[in-house]
Amino acid sequence: MDTTGEPRGRRKADNEAAGLDSGNDATDPATEAFVAHRNLLFTVAYEMLGSAADAEDVLQEAWLRWVKVDVGQVSDQRAYLVRITTRQALNRLRSMKRRRESYVGSWLPEPLLTTPDVAADVELSESVSMALMLVLETLTPTERAVFVLREAFGIGYDEIAAAVDKTPAAVHQIAHRARLHVEARRPRRAVTARQAEAALEAFRRALETRDLQGLLEVLAPDVVAISDGGGIKQATPRPIIGAGKVARFIVGGLTKNDVPLTVEPTVVNGSPALALHVDGELDGVIAMRVEDTRITGLYYVRNPQKLTHIESETPLTLR
Incomplete structure (x- = not known):
C-alpha cells in the first residue's frame, strides 16, 4: 500500500508494459513524446500531490489517455501532456484530501532524493522544498494546480484554464488569491x-x-x-x-x-x-x-x- 492507501506493486509492471521504463527504447511517436516530457510531467504531478507514489500513478493514467490521442493532430505535445496530467492530478488530489482526514498524526510530503542539478536550480529547489510543499497543502485543489502551473512552470493563463476547466479570467483571480496566500506563509528571509x-x-x-x-x-x-x-x-x-x-x-x-x-x-x-x-x-x-x-x-x-x-x-x- 502507498502513503494514501493505494496499491503500489503494479507500478513497475505497468510502466514497463506501457514502454515507460527508462531502459526501454522509445520507437513510436506517442512513446517518444511521453518519455521526452516524463520528468516534467512527474514534477507537475508531484508538486500538486506531495506524493511520489501518487504522482507515478497519475503518470500512468495520463499515459493511458495519451495513447488514445492522434499525436499527429496535436500541435503542442508538451502543453497537451501537461493538461491531461494536471486533470488526473486534480482528480487524485481531491480524493487524497478526503483520505488524509483519516491519516494518523501529522502529514508531511514524501521526500525525494534529488539530483545535483535540482539543488543548483534555485527556482526548482524552492518549488519542491518541504517548507513550500507544506504551504501548498493549505490551498484548495484548484488553487494549488493554478499556483503550481503558473508560479513554478510559468504556464500561460489560457493554457491553465484549459487544464483546470476554468475561464482565463477565473484563473487570473485564482492565481492572485493563491499567490497572496502562499506569500503570507512562505519563508520571508532567503538564505544562501x-x-x-x-x-x-x-x-x-x-x-x-x-x-x-x-x-x-x-x-x-x-x-x-x-x-x-x-x-x-x-x-x-x-x-x-x-x-x-x-x-x-x-x-x-x-x-x-x-x-x-x-x-x-x-x-x-x-x-x-x-x-x-x-x-x-x-x-x-x-x-x-x-x-x-x-x-x-x-x-x-x-x-x-x-x-x-x-x-x-x-x-x-x-x-
Whole structure:
C-alpha cells in the first residue's frame, strides 16, 4: 500500500508494459513524446500531490489517455501532456484530501532524493522544498494546480484554464488569491546554500552528541517541528513549537532509546537534509527550513512507506 492507501506493486509492471521504463527504447511517436516530457510531467504531478507514489500513478493514467490521442493532430505535445496530467492530478488530489482526514498524526510530503542539478536550480529547489510543499497543502485543489502551473512552470493563463476547466479570467483571480496566500506563509528571509549547509551541520553535530545547548543555538526561538510516522512508526501527534520544547524532545527521545545513531547529510527536494540510521537501519529523513541562519522548521518523515524514493535520485525539471 502507498502513503494514501493505494496499491503500489503494479507500478513497475505497468510502466514497463506501457514502454515507460527508462531502459526501454522509445520507437513510436506517442512513446517518444511521453518519455521526452516524463520528468516534467512527474514534477507537475508531484508538486500538486506531495506524493511520489501518487504522482507515478497519475503518470500512468495520463499515459493511458495519451495513447488514445492522434499525436499527429496535436500541435503542442508538451502543453497537451501537461493538461491531461494536471486533470488526473486534480482528480487524485481531491480524493487524497478526503483520505488524509483519516491519516494518523501529522502529514508531511514524501521526500525525494534529488539530483545535483535540482539543488543548483534555485527556482526548482524552492518549488519542491518541504517548507513550500507544506504551504501548498493549505490551498484548495484548484488553487494549488493554478499556483503550481503558473508560479513554478510559468504556464500561460489560457493554457491553465484549459487544464483546470476554468475561464482565463477565473484563473487570473485564482492565481492572485493563491499567490497572496502562499506569500503570507512562505519563508520571508532567503538564505544562501552555504548558510543552509552551515545550519544543518551545526544541527547534525548537536544531534549526534545529544548536545542540548548546541540545539538551542541553531534553532530559532519559534521553531516548529513536525514528525510523520503514518501510524506505522512513533511520531508526535501534533507539531512541537519553541526551541526549548523541540530541543528537549529531540535529546530526550534519543537518550530514551539509547541506541546507536548515525546521521548522514543528504539532499532532499533540492535542499540539505539529514538521513537518520538507528542500529544501521534507516529511521527517517529530516528536512529543514532555515531563515537568518537559524532553523525555523524541522520536518521528520519516519513513515517507511514514504521513504522509498531516497535510495536513488529522482530527476525533476520545470521545463
